[in-house]
Amino acid sequence: MAPTLTRIINDMKLRTKLFVSFIFVVFVPVLIVGLFLTVQLREMALGNAEEQTAADIQRVKVRTSELLNVAYDSAYRLANDSRLERIVNRKYETVYDVVEAYRSYPDFKELLRLYKEISGIRFYMDNPTMLNNWEFLQPDKQIMDAPWYRSAQYTSPGIVGWDYIKDERDGKMYLSLVQKVSFYKEQTSGVLVININMALLNSILKQETFDTMIVDDNGKIIASNRAGWNGSTLDDIGMDRRVISETEGIFRSDVDGQASQMLIEPLIPKSSYNSLRIVSVLSIGSAVKDANRINRLALTVVSAGLIIAILLIYAVSTILSKRMLKLSKHINKVATGNLEGALEIDGKDEIAQLSRQFNAMVQSIQSLMTEVQESNRKNMILESKQNEIKLKMMASQINPHFLFNTLESIRMKAHLKGEREISQIVGLLGKLMRKNLEAGRRKTALSDELTIVRCYLEIQKFRYEDRLHYKLEIDPEAECAGIPPLIIQPLVENAVIHGLEGKEEGGTVTISVQAEGDRVHVSVADDGTGMGREQLDKLRGTLDAAEEEEQARIGLRNVHTRLKLSYAGNPGLDYDSIPGKGTKVRFTIPWGGDADEV
Incomplete structure (x- = not known):
């Protein structure tokens, strides 16, 4: 595997190697790190938003509970007021008596004056001698058939209910405390309704960053900081039906056509037979908006950096390729035997160093060739001289005059002294001739x-x-x-x-x-x-x-x-x-x- 990979890498061109190295060394790690950081940043932003939403819900829960407690305390006070019992159970003979009785009981007005959390109080009593005014009302058939009224009739004394109902006096919808008030002495009962100040309740929600609402048991939106949601149901705003019935937890659902994360927190008022829910809708797109903006900015910067890096790699590879090609052409030129002209590549990098070393090598080759040519020339001359000395020694130094004198001396000696010395001289002459002939x-x-x-x-x-x-x-x-x-x-x-x-x-x-x-x-x-x-x-x-x-x-x-x-x-x-x-x-x-x- 390793030799094959090495061969593949060695077969690549220099520019391809640079780009492949850039992809695996820079681009892929940057892509992996970028994706990891993007996911982590989104999760972090979403987690921070969830923590903030949870804190907001707790704050809304506390403030809403304080608001509801004011109504509950007021209801408790009125339910145990003996004067209210006498007024609603008295059989009036004249209108004047009714008016005087109402005038003698300013407690409803006093509570409205003392507590801004309450916007209205009314008491329903089946007493034909009473007159309907802003505070005391005779329940008609429509009222008695209303679910909230019937629920109150069947609850135990002291237990309250919270319903989103219309006040027939002004025609507006209110979150109202509904409580049955029993009068044991008279064996009668009535229904107390205290309206919550909806403006104050909405103002509590409007301080929150994310879409927050208070929902009753029927999925009706009682109050919300999102315009147009009040009075709607969770189904109306496109919430997943599987989530509508949930009372507590964190859920993913599409709300109003957007992927959202919902936090549901139960709100159970004191001594209540029903409960409310605080629902905070966290738009995932909004929660990660800043994270996405940072990611887009980072992507832009990284992309610009990668593009610049690619351009630089292309420029550097082009420069290197040109220099290497120039070196290759000069090497091919030298390979053909043309040693003229030096390779000129400026710079101090490895290619320039290689070119200088190549020039030095070419110069060394030229010097060696010159030396070889000079040596060959000298060897030829020397060989010629060697041949010449053999011929000239034979033809010149051992010339006819020398041979004549030698032979003459041999003749004279042979004539005068005999053969021994002549034989010695002739032997020496033969030995000399042989040595001369072997001198090649x-x-x-x-x-x-x-x-x-x-x-x-x-x-x-x-x-x-x-x-x-x-x-x-x-x-x-x-x-x-x-x-x-x-x-x-x-x-x-x-x-x-x-x-x-x-x-x-x-x-x-x-x-x-x-x-x-x-x-x-x-x-x-x-x-x-x-x-x-x-x-x-x-x-x-x-x-x-x-x-x-x-x-x-x-x-x-x-x-x-x-x-x-x-x-x-x-x-x-x-x-x-x-x-x-x-x-x-x-x-x-x-x-x-x-x-x-x-």
Whole structure:
């Protein structure tokens, strides 16, 4: 699974990777957190609204109870008033007696004056001698058939009822206390009705934030802070029928076409055979309005941030893609072999650093190619010189004159002395010829080179007899050192021919090889005629000339050139000469013969 995912990611383009990373690292977490916070904020707002509604309902309950208690206390006082009993049970003979009796009982008016919570008091009594006025009324058939009146008739004394009824005197609806008042002495009874001040009751509800109402047992809305709801039923405002009959609790229901949450709190007045309910309707939309506004604002800000982030990612990915494409094109250009021109990518980021490293690599490649080309050129020249030295040693150094003199000497010796010495010289000549023919290898041991030198000197000693002497001062440790072939023999030949041949008494050639540290020092010295400064300078100029002349010192120049080509930084041959004293030529190579080799 992991390798597959890694391969899929690696196959994506850089821009796609950035967008996918943004989606999973930023967008998805922000979306999840946003949804979680939105839900939590809505729930918190709804919970706070519920707590506030519950507190409001309790406040309404307390204040409404205080309002109802005023009516209850007044009813209790009137139900136990003996004067009221005498007035309603007296048989009046004249109208004057009735008026005087009513005038002598100002208690109804006094209660209305003392308590603003009460808006009206009336007493229903079946006494044909009484007259109907604003306070004392004869119940007609409509009144006696009213549910509230009949309920009062069948209740026990001292038990009250609360009903939403119309006052026939002004035609308005009131929440009224209805109580049966029994007069035991007279064996009669009447019905006391005390109207609650509806303006005061509505004012209590209007102080609440949410829609709040007082409902009776029949679902009739007695008072409400919502215009148009008074006198309606819960069914009229679209409340769920399953909730209408509930007396207490928290319920979800559509009210007036809106999803709402309802809190129902029972209100049971003292000594009442029925009860009221306080219903608070919490519109969920209104409760979470601020939360929704905050969520919309947050959504707007987050969306703007995400859009800006997407634009930035697009811009950054475009810049990165262009720079990477530029780098890719330059790499392809270099891959085709075009190393000209440097890659120019500004900045200090990884791509710029990669471009600088790539430029450095290209420069290194160019340098290496230049070095390789130079090395190949030198190797070609060196190979050419190696072939040239073999041919020229065969054709020039072992020239017809040398062979003629050697063969002449062999002939004379053969004539005078016999075959032993002739055989030795011929053996040396053959060995020398074989060593020269084997000189095609790039490197040879110093001991093999010295063998050639000894052969050559022995042949020359056969020629010059006592005029030629030689010494070999060889450090045994240096004999295994690697050295270019035919590098010492041309120097010895030059010492014999140019140093001693013109000296009648002859001389000595000294070959010295010494190991010192990681270097091998080689010198060839003679005590012959030597050279003056002018001749020595001319020789040095010939060695360093770009082109060699036909009759130039072929062997010396070849050795000098091969030393410089074979070892980086090698100065070649170094000459010292004193006229009449002799000449010394020396050179130095690294131990092993290849430490500094090109």
